[in-house]
Amino acid sequence: MFHYFLDSFHMNTEEQFLEETIRKYQKMITHFHIADSDRWPPGHGHLKVENQLTLLGELGYGGWISAETLPKPDNEEALIQTTRFLKRHNFLRGS
16 A cells, blocks of 8 residues: 655645545545645645645544744744644644
């Protein structure tokens, strides 16, 4: 069986319907990278990353979710903004 690492940033440029792609490969997804359309932390571009994460939750996804963003405006602030996003949308485990 194949394992898929999906990435919201790349899916934005390569897939017409992001949620359909998630549904299509749901049983094979083992890792999901989040970033907005501009590679900044979620909430800065036009992607609705929260919709993708909600769908993963509805599908019973239990694999890894990580952020792969640019260090904008710097590393610490990118981490803070990403953590706030995940907390605001109840996607941060162990908090």
